[in-house]
Amino acid sequence: MLDIIIDTTIRAGTPILYATIGAIIMEKSGIINLGIEGLMLIGALSGFYFTFITNSLLIGFLAAILLSAAAGSIHGILTTYLKANQIVSGLALTMFGTGITAMLGKSMVGENIRGLERINTVKDIPFLSPVLNQDIMVYISILLLLLIHFFLYRTTIGLNLRTVGENPYAADNAGINVHLYRLFAVVIGSGIVGLGGAYLSLVYTPLWIENMSAGRGWIAVALVIFSNWDVRKALIGSYLFGGIAANQLRLQAMGTNIPVQILQSLPYLFTILVLIISSLKNDSTKQNQPESLGNPYDREDRV
């Protein structure tokens, strides 16, 4: 039983994990992106469409990365070089993504593809088999997480990127191209978010239906704060949210008498709890939020 719960948690958490990692990279550079939901849908549709016409999951996943990165670059350019309001631009991206995928995806509704299969390495070892018998995209998400963490904290480019998010004026003085770094972060982040969408349409439920992300993008936006802008904690957050949402269905199937509504509100209660605990600590060094998050950078502004 526990094995099944672990398995469900990993699978339900993975699309949210991709989206959260993507969102964290963007926010580390100082750009809020409320377009995650739209990007996930673009990733889901482009992944499905290209897998459908080429019969290759690899091309599907690559298309998902490229096309959502392209869509994300709109937000990137608007919020850097054109200094647009990040909230408005992000919301517009969600509306754009929802609308355009609904329109372009019409012909894909009702089509079938072969989804990504699990790899079967071990049989019936408690705790290990649900962890080792996942699909390749689950392991890539963990690898990506470690890679991004290494990139942000152990490389010069990562340091520069964080500096741009903390204090773009200082970064500019140091000769870092603020707009370019931010645009780079948004494009890379959007591509990763797109993978989260593609995970839904190519692995989890191999089909396309408009609006199929059903709010997971918004959960990712919230999980960025939950994980305190730390990709490692994003793993905990994603598995927690995905896991509870999925496993409450399991509890129902097993016939518990706990009301569904209470089970479904658990992740949200937990978020509040985490927020209370983290604010009680009140240790400013522990607060990971980028200092200049949400502010457009203009060299000629007074600081």
Add this chain to the structure above:
Amino acid sequence: MLKKILFLMVFLFTFNLLYAKDLNVGFVYVGPVGDGGWTYAHDLGRQEMAKLPFVKKTQYIESVPEGADATRVITNLAQKGYNLIFTTSFGYMDPTIEVAKKFKNVVFMHCSGYKTADNVGNYFGRMYQARYLSGIIAGSMTKSNIIGYVAAHPIPEVIRGINAFTLGVRSVNPKAVVKVVWTNTWFDPATERNAADSLLDVGADLLTMHQDTPATLQAAEKRGKFVIGYNSDMRKYAPNGFLTAPVWNWGVLYKEIATQVSNGTWKPSSIWWGLDKGIIDLAPLSPKIPSEIVKKVELEKRDIISGKNKIFVGPLKDNSGKIVVPARKVMSDQELLSMNFFVEGVQGTIKK
């Protein structure tokens, strides 16, 4: 002579105007026509109706949110000269009534509600009859005697379907139970998939659902289990496991209403048609269903159509064993429309 002919022509022309009024028909849909489910089924009905000679034009507006937006869209259709307007979701009820007050010469038909006015009627189908029939198939085909039901929201429409299905199951297999998992969403493929998987994990070997996406079918197909769909024929999502699906066939009703409005016999009323009119039916049965079961389903269908089997007939126990409908009492339509208990054999909870 010429005068006479002219007179005759004018007479025929006015006669024609009076007795076979040309119709422009508008439809308001809650989802996209490509959803493969609820709205798709309505749109098939529209296309069928559009073939009638006196229907000059049909137009649909899709994905209209329930509420204020609906009022605007319905008003717009009425202003543009559509003289028969179908609004196809529960949440359009009050907007429809409101707009109808301003356009007295337009006929409005609202789906799944309960309000009527001088120029507003409502309509729905007795889907529970088809659910009952699909239950007979499920009860005969299950081997583990556990059947999984992925359900959207605990509202009477869904509960009625679960109960009818279970009564069908138990009519042939009193040992079988129907396990219900609420997703609390009409539309979220990943959640529905999860719900379906968790039912399979607790031993269900046959699934059915009341949802708007085919995720449940995919889940069953993946594990090589049987599945019964809903809304429209969804067999392409589960080519091996698909048994049948209770389906909507709105065209029958849309043609009838259009004819009535056209020849002036339409009166506001509440229409709740069933298998007898063909507004609901089962999708073609899978060849995997043994012929004696097919025959049984056909017999039961005949009994429902003739009124011999009213399905919700006492004695009915709820799932705690308490008798809720005394022996030989037939539940009234009013009671059916507000149903809020599970019959014996259902495993699940309804929050009261």
